[in-house]
Amino acid sequence: MLLPTRYRIETPPTIRNASIQGFPFSVIFREIAGNIEVLAVAHHRRRPFYWLARSS
Secondary structure (H helix, E strand, O other): OOOHHHOEEEEOOOEEEEEOOOOOEEEEEEEEOOEEEEEEEEEOOOOOOHHHHHHO
8 A cells, every 4th residue: 555645745735755765866746636646756966856847
């Protein structure tokens, strides 16, 4: 069972950040009507917050 609410909120109210263990990447996502929408797979050291434009 997927529990998207276990990941911390990156940008309120719904955008969450899930770090990938063992890799320098995070998955930026949000839950909409029971579906997961992946906004970005972001490298930890390259262009931080470039994905913010995708969240609207």
